Amino acid sequence: MAKRFNDNEWTNKMRIKLDVNNMFAERVGPEHGFTREEITALSDKVEEAHNNIKQAKPGFMDLPYEQTEIVREIKEFAAKKQGEFDNFVVLGIGGSALGNIALQTALNDPYYNYRNDKRGGCCRLFVPDNVDPVRFKSLLETLDLKKTVFNVISKSGGTAETMSQYLIARKAVAEVVGEDKVEKHFIATTSANSGYLIEISKREDFKTFYIPDNVGGRFSVLTPVGLVSAAFCGIDIEELLAGAAYMDKLCQSSDLWQNPAYLNGVLQYMSYKEGKPLSVMMPYAHALKDMADWYRQLWAESLGKEVDREGNVINVGPTPIKALGATDQHSQVQLYTEGPFDKVITFLEVEDYGVEIEIPAVYQDIQGVSYLGGHTLNELIRTEKNATELALSKRGRLNSTIILPEVNEFTMGQLIYMLELQTALVGELFNINAFNQPGVELGKHYTYGVLGREGYDDKKQEYDERPKKDKDLII
């Protein structure tokens, strides 16, 4: 059967779009918005950034094209396991978890039965993404471990949270299925060349998938990190990658006016430079709620940096904030509309939700309620988004919208790729390394020191000698 992404008409219909009208001075006022000329003035910088990106070619840019073999392997593996398992658990954290969750919420949420019926995946997905003891214990006690497969995901192969989850899960599984069958219940997804997880997976004879060395955790959702769980849950991983490839095609130009990832990136960069360090992502679709969470890591770890490429201390980085429409209209929008002019908002909008619900027309004599009758929830959420956008713009608040024709694998692939490329571009504009995360290390090292990992004794000492808590300051 021909894949939908091979159908040009469908593909064009499913193109995601970027609306930047409300970033312009004429909409939000000259003190806050930008003119075309001001934006165009960054063209040379963007051209240079574009050339740098092309030259460095970060690993995520190859993913839409270079995974034919791996996709085949994942699909075959998932098909072979069909019927064997009911539950698929991802053991991982950060970039090894958030993409799985985002895809799941978007494409496979248990709420969306009407949609899942059409997908044929065998498993429900669970991603604890933490080491909270209550949640993890509940998970292991709730699931039928005989019908559960775990994907242990760690690029570095040694993250304390992930390895602890694995050690606990392995013990629990062994107790239920017996030592000799443990191997069937675990998959490892890690770097082929380094870390302890690869060593363990060889020793245990686990099925193993690899994360390319040049793809960092937060850019890895379109590697086996996200693809294996997706395939087990019935998500069409080829269409995800086709969506990413399509967006790559849309982002070939170095002209920022022709390239959605660059245009959005430039506007985010300019907003930051103009005193708006807070960057809110606000989807108006529950399905995209966890995309904002995934994006938060992508944006924060990539762009929050102490030094530029020359080693100058610049302490740069926009702070990403997640919100959800319409829910957060009743929690955050007061602040966004009247608080400090320190934010730029990216809305995610969905044109076709796939279902429509009419609001019943009752209580005709109570006008304050009866006006809703005959409208749909779809109209309501769309109107709320437009109204919030208008209210923000009227108050001089910068905002743009990424429009998804519908939430499906193809549009999700586009969105993921666009945001990744946008991140790479903004990293270039800040002249920083967007692909490392040195700032996360110190806290980890104290933990290692305290828990007795070899080589971190000095960190234990530093931890033990930390300033004592002043009791007067605990009230």
Ligand SMILES: O=P(O)(O)OC[C@H]1O[C@](O)(CO)[C@@H](O)[C@@H]1O
């Ligand atoms: O996949 P790993 O190596 O276990 O890392 C998990 C996460 O930890 C970090 O290294 C630091 O938080 C993230 O960049 C990464 O996504």
